[in-house]
Amino acid sequence: MPPNSNLYKGSLTTIILKLLAEQDKMYGYEITKKVKELTNGQLSLTEGALYPGLHKLEADGLVTVSMENIGNRMRKYYSLTKTGKKEMKNRLAELQSFFQQMENILNIKIA
Amino acid sequence: MPPNSNLYKGSLTTIILKLLAEQDKMYGYEITKKVKELTNGQLSLTEGALYPGLHKLEADGLVTVSMENIGNRMRKYYSLTKTGKKEMKNRLAELQSFFQQMENILNIKIA
DNA sequence: GAAAAATACATAAGATTCTTATGTATTTTT
DNA sequence: AAAAATACATAAGAATCTTATGTATTTTTC
Numbered sequence: 001m002p003p004n005s006n007l008y009k010g011s012l013t014t015i016i017l018k019l020l021a022e023q024d025k026m027y028g029y030e031i032t033k034k035v036k037e038l039t040n041g042q043l044s045l046t047e048g049a050l051y052p053g054l055h056k057l058e059a060d061g062l063v064t065v066s067m068e069n070i071g072n073r074m075r076k077y078y079s080l081t082k083t084g085k086k087e088m089k090n091r092l093a094e095l096q097s098f099f100q101q102m103e104n105i106l107n108i109k110i111a
Numbered sequence: 112m113p114p115n116s117n118l119y120k121g122s123l124t125t126i127i128l129k130l131l132a133e134q135d136k137m138y139g140y141e142i143t144k145k146v147k148e149l150t151n152g153q154l155s156l157t158e159g160a161l162y163p164g165l166h167k168l169e170a171d172g173l174v175t176v177s178m179e180n181i182g183n184r185m186r187k188y189y190s191l192t193k194t195g196k197k198e199m200k201n202r203l204a205e206l207q208s209f210f211q212q213m214e215n216i217l218n219i220k221i222a
Numbered sequence: 223g224a225a226a227a228a229t230a231c232a233t234a235a236g237a238t239t240c241t242t243a244t245g246t247a248t249t250t251t252t
Numbered sequence: 253a254a255a256a257a258t259a260c261a262t263a264a265g266a267a268t269c270t271t272a273t274g275t276a277t278t279t280t281t282c
Binding site: 009027029051052055076103 | 229233237238
């Protein structure tokens, strides 16, 4: 597998929030798998960014946690709070306008 | 004027390189004006990011500087080096693939 | 059945890139 | 004459990442 592509800083939590909005609840490792799958293996979230990111979302009240034991191994499932759903919409809108601005500036077509 | 939109970190130097590729030479303040113009005032580069960014591009050998005096005021014009032109293409390509990946992950249409 | 890979979490040090604040000075507009 | 725009700069601190390391279980492969 190639080394991680650089995530443009700031997009990680938006990704997490959007995936949680679609899947209802997910655990960290599952998120990394999902991102790899959706990008055909091109993008790998690093654990050093993912887990602190999830902790921050929790501290900010955007997600809640529920633990589940699978055999002897634990999983921490994350779900969006009501605030988290709103914030997800805000960040998606922000990201869209960022993309629009980048198109204007760089004069490129995306997709 | 509204407060600065957040630039997604990492995109600033790509913007600078692309504008320099189109304009041949520009000075810092001119770059901020151009970005404002292209985004209809929605995006303002902050000086605290712009000038250090230009200095770093120079230190990395991607741009060269030529001074010009306009009356009693100086301008520092920046131009792409050969390496800078290559790097600009690399970063644009990287950014495009990042956008593509974000589309895949977030399931959004851009533009 | 032993070794390797995958699963599943975590944290810490350091790098990078930004924001905010501040500073200097000239020129143009009001 | 005062305010806004032009034109540069740097420093402190915040935010977000990378890289490295650690622990432990489960599944796959040889």
